[in-house]
Amino acid sequence: MNDLSMALVMFDGAEEQDVVGPYEMFWWMTAFQELPTDRPIEESDFSYTFNLKDGTTPNVFTVAPTTDPIVMSSGMKFIADFSYETAPPANVVVVPGGHGARNIPALEANGTLDYIKGIANAETCKYVMSVCTGAFVLGAAGLLDDKHCLVYSNQFERFEREVPAAKLVRDGSLSFVQDGRVFTSNGPCSGLATSLRLVEVHCGTGYKNNLRELLAYLTPPVKGAVSENGTLTEATV
Numbered sequence: 533m534n535d536l537s538m539a540l541v542m543f544d545g546a547e548e549q550d551v552v553g554p555y556e557m558f559w560w561m562t563a564f565q566e567l568p569t570d571r572p573i574e575e576s577d578f579s580y581t582f583n584l585k586d587g588t589t590p591n592v593f594t595v596a597p598t599t600d601p602i603v604m605s606s607g608m609k610f611i612a613d614f615s616y617e618t619a620p621p622a623n624v625v626v627v628p629g630g631h632g633a634r635n636i637p638a639l640e641a642n643g644t645l646d647y648i649k650g651i652a653n654a655e656t657c658k659y660v661m662s663v664c665t666g667a668f669v670l671g672a673a674g675l676l677d678d679k680h681c682l683v684y685s686n687q688f689e690r691f692e693r694e695v696p697a698a699k700l701v702r703d704g705s706l707s708f709v710q711d712g713r714v715f716t717s718n719g720p721c722s723g724l725a726t727s728l729r730l731v732e733v734h735c736g737t738g739y740k741n742n743l744r745e746l747l748a749y750l751t752p753p754v755k756g757a758v759s760e761n762g763t764l765t766e767a768t769v
Contacts, residue, residue, distance in 0.1 A: 533562040533591065533735065536658060539622035539651060542596040542612050543644050545632020547605040549720035550663035554626050555592060557727035561735065561743050562589045569738030573746060588613075595619045597642040605630030616647045623658045625651040629665030629684060629720070636672045649673045659730055661715040663723035670716070671695030680759035681716040682709040701757055701764065708756035710767070725754040728769040740769060 538558050540551050564581055567573055596602055596612035604610055614620070625648055632638070639645050652660045652675050662670045667683040668691065670676050676698035683691045685704035692700055701709050707725035708717045710733070717726040728749070732740035743749075753768035 533558070533565050536591055536624050536734065537620060537622045538592045538624040538626065539619060540592070540594045540626045541628065541644060541648060542594050542602055542604075542610055543632050543639060543642065544602055545605050545630050545635065546602070546628040547630030547633075547664060547720050548608050548610070550628030550630065550666060550723050551594065551604075551610070551626075553721065553723040554661070554663065554727045555594070556747070557724060557731065557743065558592045559589055560746055561731050561739065562592060564742070564746060565735070565739065567742065569736070569742055573742060578746070590620075593619070593622075595622075595647070597644060605632060616643050619647075621656075622651050623654070623656045625657075625660055627660075627662040627666035627669050628723075629663055629668070633665045633669050636668070639669060639672070645669070645673050649675070657713065658734070659713050659715060661717075661726060661730060663717050663726065664720050667691065667698075667716045668694065670714075671698055675714065676716070679714050680709050680711040680757070680764060681714070682706055682718055682757075683716065684719050703757070706756055707754045707769075709759070709764075710756065711759040722754075724749065725756065725769050728754075729756055729767065732769060744769075 593613040595614045599615050601609040664684045680699045682701050688702050707722040715726050728740050756767045757764045758767045
């Protein structure tokens, strides 16, 4: 994970879980990436590593139009690590949903769309990810044109009206769809599975499995879909 610099975008009305879920997944993977993947992680491994990694990791950070408190979708107040002007370079961008994701003119006015496009369209970009209705924001930024993608399953009709250039996968049983370096997801908790998929793609299945066990993500295998040469195939995490 050391070659990734991961910017998790926030704005007024962004969904809390869409930010916290991926942040935790990526923080834990970065913190524990040195542990072996060929054996279960023992209590001594965990205690030693967790104590050393207290606090933030420099390659996973939040960013917003301002570092003043932001009122999130469910009313919690978050403070971003950086504003768009002060953020370090990033090669991964994660975009949340929430009712604030509906207000595309506001996201244009406060620089959110430009910030996302700046990362996503750069040659250095590794991955672009949205959670829930964050796909509307990626769509408004032109990043889902001709891409297989997913959005919160109760927003299929609106998404097809507002982002007609995207190839929506209308399957509410899926948690994520990956098309190349672009990852999109279903509802807020699907951000966990989508993050696991990104970890698996970048780090390998062993690291992904260790991360699942570390976080006690004890669900049945979660389904997603991967677009390869325009054909969708099933993937699980």
